[in-house]
């Protein structure tokens with residue numbers, strides 16, 4: 540059997556290669572940070588990690604993690620409800636709820652699991668899920684596992700959302716589902732208008748704050764802070780794998796009864812291992828840091844403004860963004876790849892995205908800013924963009 544299957548796989552893999560969609564992995568031999576070294580010897584400035592607050596290699600988080608290994612060991616060897624819950628897990632859950640102004644939190648091994656295990660325990664075929672078309676893959680998969688009737692609205696289009704809400708009035712419960720920040724454009728969900736529609740058409744709201752937690756809003760509480768809606772949405776999901784230290788782990792936070800039901804019925808929670816205590820301990824330290832000071836958010840916001848401002852003045856076409864994601868539009872797939880590889884030669888590591896990751900004809904370079912970048916590093920990147928931009932006649 541395997542011979543035939545192998546041929547089949549090799550053919551499919553070749554198709555992927557022929558389309559130029561084969562993903563290679565660059566091997567990093569230093570900690571994640573503003574500068575990284577790759578195994579081919581170069582040191583590059585990193586503008587493509589989700590390390591928005593520069594916490595991936597933060598000494599305080601490393602210290603908290605090391606201490607937790609001494610006090611709580613390495614692994615849990617259990618799911619939460621058998622013998623995988625420590626005081627650290629409970630403390631982190633409480634701290635995340637306080638951070639977001641919610642009632643309770645449930646931890647998962649990843650936000651992929653939080654989203655994958657969210658919908659099926661809560662809603663049935665009597666209910667409706669109304670989901671933004673550009674929502675993350677984990678939301679799409681989670682919704683597929685649930686029997687609720689599915690409606691999709693165009694990205695951030697609240698007129699379309701309203702139509703779908705009207706169509707869904709027959710259903711018992713309605714849940715509007717959206718990413719907080721959309722990862723390819725860096726735009727935010729129009730949560731102010733979504734909340735009004737939810738009130739008008741009697742619906743609940745779920746927001747995935749994976750790209751916005753720690754980033755959006757003056758104190759990094761995410762899009763609910765941006766729109767002054769703390770505590771007003773029923774469900775928030777998020778990751779510890781981006782701004783929040785970058786290791787691993789996800790969570791759902793929100794109304795007490797919802798979290799309680801997830802602890803009883805959510806399959807990735809019931810049937811998958813508990814996060815290691817060291818991750819919980821570093822998470823606790825992280826939330827404490829965010830509560831004590833806003834220096835990292837302030838730095839990230841000023842870095843983003845500086846970069847966008849300089850790049851726009853140079854004549855680059857930048858998508859309006861309310862996050863730390865800056866899409867430099869090039870429109871042409873080949874150009875985006877050439878541009879990114881020339882930038883790498885200048886020591887700037889960014890990724891060019893094109894169809895099908897973004898719509899056809901919408902190729903771009905995505906720049907992710909971080910509080911870890913200093914002014915010199917930003918200037919070096921801007922100068923490299925200018926040089927390559929002129930060379931390739933983009934500006």
Ligand SMILES: *Cc1c(COP(=O)(O)O)cnc(C)c1O
Pocket residue numbers: 648649650651652654675677718722747749750777778779780787788789
């Ligand atoms: C990254 C991301 C996830 C997945 O988070 P993990 O913790 O890495 O599984 C889920 N949703 C959104 C919107 C994301 O950007």
